[in-house]
Amino acid sequence: MIIPKNIWQAHSFQCTCGQVHSQPIKDISITKGALEKLGQVKENLGKTYKKGFIITDSLLYELIGEQIKASLDRGGIPYALCLFDTPSVLPNEASIVRILAELDDTIDFMIAVGSGAVNDLARIVSSRCRIPYISVPTAASMDGYSAEVSLLVLNGIKKTLNATHPIAIYADINILKNAPAKLVAAGFGDLICKKTAAFDWRISNLINGESYCQNTVDVVDQIVERTTTNAMKIAERDEDAIKDLAEGLMISGIAMHWVGKSRPAAGAEHHLAHFIGMKAMMNNKPAHLHGIEVAVMTLVMIEVYREILSRDFETININLAYENSLKKDAYENRIREVFKESAPQIFKENEHKIFGKEEWIDHGEKVKKAMPQIKAEIRSKIPDSERIINVLKSMGAPTKPEELGLSKADLKEAILYAKEVRNKYTILDAAEYLGCLEQVAETVAARMSR
Ligand SMILES: [Zn+2]
Ligand SMILES: [Zn+2]
CATH class of the missing domain: 1.20.1090 (Dehydroquinate synthase-like, alpha domain)
Structure with a gap:
């Protein structure tokens, strides 16, 4: 089985299946304190960003807003805030317009703080406005944080549109372990x-x-097995079990990039x-x-x-x-x-x-x-x-x-x-x-x- 050494960084590798697989996300961190990296985007992503734009909802902002602000402040990075009132943001036309209306041309990167919907919105806006975004997952709830598609509800119908992947994903175990049980x-x-x-x-x-690609299947299967073995500890919010789950979901997302399909x-x-x-x-x-x-x-x-x-x-x-x-x-x-x-x-x-x-x-x-x-x-x-x-x-x-x-x-x-x-x-x-x-x-x- 081949697993690239730099699996959490953008990479490409020659696989046993004969193909060269690649993954375009510059930096993924799944650790305690990963939020710190928000203030270090220049060091980690190799580019100076002028101003960030945080997209999140009021409930999450109440929980972790201070930590995000502190991290950005330490890095001397100014930011604007797009705060949705409702705890469950809807990935629909109204939310997209709201984000577009609040963006201005001083903003050169976005930070999506949340789980499903906020990331779907950031992906579509990032793709259409060509403004890169960083994903800050707040729950290990799905494998789509690294995805290139956006699942939206348009005209009342669920649609999957091509969009773009985040440039970085900073998943802080301290946050993930406190996510709601469901x-x-x-x-x-x-x-x-x-x-x-x-x-x-x-x-x-x-x-x-x-x-x-059997190698891709084996890599994903290995982490699924590891997570399942310790899965009874997930409910207890054991940090290692939560980390395994988050890593498994992330590897599954990376595997989709490797083979260019789901x-x-x-x-x-x-x-x-x-x-x-x-x-x-x-x-x-x-x-x-x-x-x-x-x-x-x-x-x-x-x-x-x-x-x-x-x-x-x-x-x-x-x-x-x-x-x-x-x-x-x-x-x-x-x-x-x-x-x-x-x-x-x-x-x-x-x-x-x-x-x-x-x-x-x-x-x-x-x-x-x-x-x-x-x-x-x-x-x-x-x-x-x-x-x-x-x-x-x-x-x-x-x-x-x-x-x-x-x-x-x-x-x-x-x-x-x-x-x-x-x-x-x-x-x-x-x-x-x-x-x-x-x-x-x-x-x-x-x-x-x-
Ligand atoms: Zn392969
Ligand atoms: Zn799924």
């Missing part, structure tokens, strides 16, 4: 899912020849989470934290994997699977029923979906042929649900779909249609070609709803 649990959820995400990536590699960090469990998030929004139901949804959906995917990989693939009849599959018109009608006003977005995502008989069967046979190897490689590596459930319970986090407000029918629908939300091949796609998706969805939904 944010920490969400972080664990967004880390534990890497196991099933890696399986989905390998499946697409074996079936479709998609480029794949494969090492997200698979079908993320599609399921996006699907239930979309449905909740459609039905005006409360949303849950990304990592909380992902945690429960990872438990669902573990069952999906168990169920599918317990089958005997020899007896599968691909012609029959084609006969039972939804043909183009029926598919489109179903998508309109399930996704309502988001249907056009789903059609766009699936514009290359196969409907022609010959092509469909051809792909189905490819899936069937690959399944014995997939089974041999993956079945013994399917994670132990109990271990994950115990950790989530120790944090007071949900472990069952019904705790997210999902009935058995809701979960079955999610397993059936989650793959439509992203054009990214997973075991759920393979299951459709094997003709077993409906049955798997029914069995798993029933098992998880007991």
